[in-house]
Amino acid sequence: MNILVCISKVPDTTTKISFTDNNSKFNEAGVQFILNPYDEWYALVRAVEIRESLGGEVTVLNVGRADNEQIIRKALAIGADKAIRVDADPADAFYVARQIAEQARAGSYEMILLGKETIDYNGSILGGMVAELLDLPYISLASHLDVEGQTATLTRDIEGGKEVLQVTMPFVASAQKGMAEARIPNMRGIMMSKSKPLNVVPPVDIAPPTRIEAYQLPPEKGQVKLIAPDNMEELVRLLHEEAKAI
Amino acid sequence: MAVLVYAEFVDGKPKKSTFEAVYYAAQLAKQFQTSAVALTIGPADAADLAALGQYGVEKVLHASEAKLEQFQSKAYTKVIAAAADAQSADVVVLTHNSNGKALAGRVAVRLEAGLVSGAIALPDTAAGFTLRKPVFSGKAFAQISIQTGRKVISVNPNSLKPEAGSGSATVEAFQAALQDSDFDAKLVKRETMSTDVVPLPEAELVVSAGRGMKGPENWGIIEELATTLGATTACSRPVADTGWRPHHEHVGQTGVAIKPNLYIAIGISGAIQHLAGVNQSKTIVVINKDSEAPFFKAADYGVVGDAFEVVPKLTEALKSFKNS
Ligand SMILES: Cc1cc2nc3c(=O)[nH]c(=O)nc-3n(C[C@H](O)[C@H](O)[C@H](O)COP(=O)(O)OP(=O)(O)OC[C@H]3O[C@@H](n4cnc5c(N)ncnc54)[C@H](O)[C@@H]3O)c2cc1C
Ligand SMILES: Nc1ncnc2c1ncn2[C@@H]1O[C@H](COP(=O)(O)O)[C@@H](O)[C@H]1O
Numbered sequence: 001m002n003i004l005v006c007i008s009k010v011p012d013t014t015t016k017i018s019f020t021d022n023n024s025k026f027n028e029a030g031v032q033f034i035l036n037p038y039d040e041w042y043a044l045v046r047a048v049e050i051r052e053s054l055g056g057e058v059t060v061l062n063v064g065r066a067d068n069e070q071i072i073r074k075a076l077a078i079g080a081d082k083a084i085r086v087d088a089d090p091a092d093a094f095y096v097a098r099q100i101a102e103q104a105r106a107g108s109y110e111m112i113l114l115g116k117e118t119i120d121y122n123g124s125i126l127g128g129m130v131a132e133l134l135d136l137p138y139i140s141l142a143s144h145l146d147v148e149g150q151t152a153t154l155t156r157d158i159e160g161g162k163e164v165l166q167v168t169m170p171f172v173a174s175a176q177k178g179m180a181e182a183r184i185p186n187m188r189g190i191m192m193s194k195s196k197p198l199n200v201v202p203p204v205d206i207a208p209p210t211r212i213e214a215y216q217l218p219p220e221k222g223q224v225k226l227i228a229p230d231n232m233e234e235l236v237r238l239l240h241e242e243a244k245a246i
Numbered sequence: 247m248a249v250l251v252y253a254e255f256v257d258g259k260p261k262k263s264t265f266e267a268v269y270y271a272a273q274l275a276k277q278f279q280t281s282a283v284a285l286t287i288g289p290a291d292a293a294d295l296a297a298l299g300q301y302g303v304e305k306v307l308h309a310s311e312a313k314l315e316q317f318q319s320k321a322y323t324k325v326i327a328a329a330a331d332a333q334s335a336d337v338v339v340l341t342h343n344s345n346g347k348a349l350a351g352r353v354a355v356r357l358e359a360g361l362v363s364g365a366i367a368l369p370d371t372a373a374g375f376t377l378r379k380p381v382f383s384g385k386a387f388a389q390i391s392i393q394t395g396r397k398v399i400s401v402n403p404n405s406l407k408p409e410a411g412s413g414s415a416t417v418e419a420f421q422a423a424l425q426d427s428d429f430d431a432k433l434v435k436r437e438t439m440s441t442d443v444v445p446l447p448e449a450e451l452v453v454s455a456g457r458g459m460k461g462p463e464n465w466g467i468i469e470e471l472a473t474t475l476g477a478t479t480a481c482s483r484p485v486a487d488t489g490w491r492p493h494h495e496h497v498g499q500t501g502v503a504i505k506p507n508l509y510i511a512i513g514i515s516g517a518i519q520h521l522a523g524v525n526q527s528k529t530i531v532v533i534n535k536d537s538e539a540p541f542f543k544a545a546d547y548g549v550v551g552d553a554f555e556v557v558p559k560l561t562e563a564l565k566s567f568k569n570s
Contacts, residue, residue, distance in 0.1 A: 013499055013519045017385045037500055093361065094354070119383050119499055119522075124342075125363045125400075128319065128351025137430040138319045140348035143493075153434065157494070158344045159256070160445030161438035163317075165431045177500060178493060207393070209360030213376055214389045218525070224532070224542050229551030232563035235531070238547060240567065243529040245508035246451070246475065 001056035001147065003047040004109040005080065006100055006130075007039040008090070009064055009071045010120045019215045026120075026215065035071045038115025040078065041182040042175035046145055047113055048079035049180060054147065057081045059107065063090045063099045069198065076193035077185035083196070088203035093121075095208040097129035102204050104134055110169040111152070116141055116176040127174040137171040143178030249275040250335035252326050253284040253298055253306065254345060257438075260294055262403070262448050263341045265301050269408030270401050271339040272302025274368055283307060285329045285420065287322055288314050292417055299415030301408050307333075307420035313429060317345055321428040323352040328422035330357055330396075342400040343447060350400040359396035366405040383499050383522035403448055404505040439494075444478050446494065450507045451477035454497060454524070455485070458513020458534065458553055462490035467557045468512060474564045480504070482514045498523035513553045516541025533557065 011017075012032040020027045035044075047058045060080040062068050065087065072083045086099045104112055112134075117124035124140075131138030143162075144155035154173055156163045185193075227235045239245045251271035253264050268284055275282035284303045286295055288310070295306045309325045326349065330338050338353060340346040342364045354361035365377040366387075376391045377399060439445075446452065453472040459465065472479045479495055486496035497504055499522035509527035513534065514520060521544055524530070532545040535552050542548045549556050 011382070013383075013522070015382075017382045019386075093351070093363075097351070097355070121381050121388075122379075122383060122503075123363050124347045125351035125354070125361060128348060128353075129355050130351075131319070132323065132352040132355035138348060138352065139431065140319070141344055156344070158436075158438075159261070159447055160443070161436065163433060163437075164435040166434055167431045171430075177496070209392065209394045210362060211391050211393065212388050213374075213391050215381070216387045216389070218385075218387065221544060221546070224545045224548040226548050226550065229549050229556045230559070232549075232556065232559040233566075235547060235549065235560065236563045236567045239508065239529070239531070243508070243546065245529040246564075246567075 001050055001054045001111070002107065002109045003050065003056065003058045003111045003113060004104055004107065005039065005044050005047045005058060005060045005075070006112070006114045006126070007044065007060050007062050007071065007075050008036045008115070008118050009033050009062070009068050010036045010118050013037070013119065017217070023215050024213070033071065035074055036115050036118050038117065038176055040075070042177065042179040043113040043115050044075055044078055044080065045180035045183050046175060047111070050147055051079070051081075059084060059109070061100060061103055062086070063088055063096045063203070065089065072198060073193045074185065076196045076198075077189040078183055079189065081196065083198040085198060085200050086203050087200050091208035092210045093123050093125050094129060094210070095206060097126050097133060098206050099203050100126070100130050101133035103201070104130070112136070112170070112172045114172070114174045116174050124174070127172055131172040134172070137167040139165055139167060139171065139173040141176050142173045143176055145173065145175070145179055247278055247280050247336040248333050249278075249280065249282040249337045249339065250326070250330045250333050251282060251284050251303065251339040252341075252349070253286045254341060255286050255288060255290045255294070258289040258291065260298070263343055265408045266403065266406060267339055267341045267401055268298050268303055269301040270368070270406060274337060274339065276302070277368060277371070283333050283335070284415070285309065285326060287325055295417045296414045299413035300410040302411065302413065303415050306415045306417045308417055309420045309422065311421065313424070316433050318429050318431060319348040319352060320430050321424055323349055323356055324424060324428055325420075325422040326353050327356040329420055332420070336396055338398045340398070340400045342402045346400050350398060354398040357396050357398065358394065359398045360392035360394040361398040361400070362390050362392060363400045364402045365399050366402050380526060384503065384525040385522065402505065404450070446478050446480055446497070446502050446504055449478035449504065451475050452480050452504060452506045452508065452527075453477045453510045453512070454480035454482070454514060455512040456482035456514030457484050459485070464554070465491070467554070467561070471510070471557055471561045471564070474561050474568070477510070482520055511541055512557060514541060515539050516544060
């Protein structure tokens with residue numbers, strides 16, 4: 001089973017967000033970057049589990065600059081066999097999707113897994129773009145993935161419920177909670193990751209159709225209004241009259 | 247220029263987010279002095295379709311072929327793109343929900359359109375065509391421009407309040423050329439929870455509890471509060487991870503991101519990853535026995551006290567409020 005897992009680099013979840021250049025650029029100073037949790041905990045670990053039981057190869061793919069190699073090495077330490085880095089700034093979702101599709105065409109993968117979304121830009125759209133570019137089935141927000149022969153069975157979340165679906169390989173899926181349990185790389189994995197192949201390739205040249213023009217921080221929350229624990233009538237009154245929430 | 251909106255029907259019925267998307271598209275059309283057309287795929291009553299006119303669309307296209315009864319990302323994409331072409335739509339609007347997330351990227355690629363997902367406001371046209379959306383898990387907003395002539399926008403649920411007018415839309419059958427290979431996923435099983443609770447992403451009122459509740463056996467007072475309010479229940483991540491509550495209730499950075507009118511957090515400390523999923527809530531109430539809990543900094547109203555005493559009192563107060 002040859003699996004391609006798309007991985008991205010995001011600011012650590014506890015990062016305090018700020019901007020520079022007149023609010024047009026994310027301030028990376030002092031920010032700790034991590035592998036996007038959905039990519040790491042779910043897509044990658046499930047891919048490695050499937051490889052462990054069925055054989056084959058897990059390739060991780062990242063569109064980004066050389067400073068992304070730290071998170072790529074982490075993915076290799078968790079168990080991916082090799083990596084591809086498309087040497088470009090991930091300008092926007094379509095730009096990245098085109099790069100992924102290009103690499104996917106160049107290999108022969110039975111599955112292309114992504115995370116449900118990146119925790120920085122929260123797009124949740126790349127999977128659909130990649131699937132359409134490659135004319136493949138797409139299962140979004142998958143919380144289970146099992147494989148038997150050339151058929152994959154996936155569970156997909158819908159509002160207030162779930163769907164269980166079957167698709168024939170190859171296909172694209174985005175992974176979320178439930179698909180696997182996070183793994184911590186062990187010493188052996190970390191040592192081995194250093195000698196695993198990491199192929200750096202140039203991007204295909206396309207114009208990104210969208211651009212971030214400006215950022216804004218949310219307005220500061222005012223001081224919390226404290227209500228005495230034995231006066232819940234007052235809380236109800238405020239929720240009704242002031243907040244108009246009930 | 248025209249605007250096409252995918253008006254989703256689930257089990258033959260429109261949802262709250264459907265009206266929001268239709269209203270958004272109609273407002274957008276007004277902004278550009280053009281008209282908005284809705285497209286519904288799958289089973290739907292003619293009366294429900296015509297009623298979308300209340301939210302400002304003049305026409306509703308209905309793709310009702312039997313094979314379109316179940317959601318299919320590829321086939322639905324083709325139908326939406328064909329309708330956009332047939333209407334010469336420059337803007338296509340979808341909802342940023344489960345099916346919308348499966349469709350938006352596909353539709354954008356098919357139409358060679360730039361896409362902004364999770365928009366929370368109508369486009370700003372002061373300079374170009376830009377949309378506002380939350381980024382960094384709600385810790386900031388970005389204004390994103392679309393450079394292409396054609397545009398796809400997916401709208402976050404609960405971002406705007408649709409106002410119903412008195413219009414009625416004309417309903418037209420719509421058919422797109424589809425092949426068997428467009429139906430590339432086989433539905434094995436579909437499970438939906440009891441229909442009398444509003445699913446979390448759409449809920450306007452949410453009662454959420456955390457590890458402060460000590461154990462699953464203590465959730466009775468949480469459920470009673472939620473039932474009294476007509477709210478949907480949610481929980482923090484460790485609560486779902488230890489199996490005290492089902493996984494679909496987990497809100498936060500790695501769970502569901504929600505945007506209700508009212509979020510009541512009980513026995514939740516307010517870790518940054520939890521806040522990431524709830525900080526778009528309009529009003530936040532925090533009940534916590536520790537006055538130093540970080541959640542109070544993000545709250546509008548706070549009660550420093552023991553949940554086991556405060557929650558039943560709040561439920562009582564709500565009951566008398568509802569009865570008065
Ligand atoms: C990468 C990453 C992603 C994460 N994603 C999420 C996420 O999506 N969602 C999420 O929720 N967490 C997430 N977390 C975990 C998060 O950091 C916190 O650990 C978690 O939110 C804490 O849950 P809690 O508030 O229920 O529990 P605790 O932190 O244990 O807080 C319990 C609170 O209850 C209060 N309390 C105790 N007894 C009572 C009482 N009798 N009455 C009233 N109050 C009482 C305490 O004062 C305390 O504030 C993530 C963590 C990481 C590292
Ligand atoms: N720069 C990138 N390189 C490779 N994969 C990416 C990149 N950015 C995002 N992805 C993948 O696409 C998924 C969804 O991203 P998005 O649609 O932008 O929220 C992520 O979880 C990753 O799996």
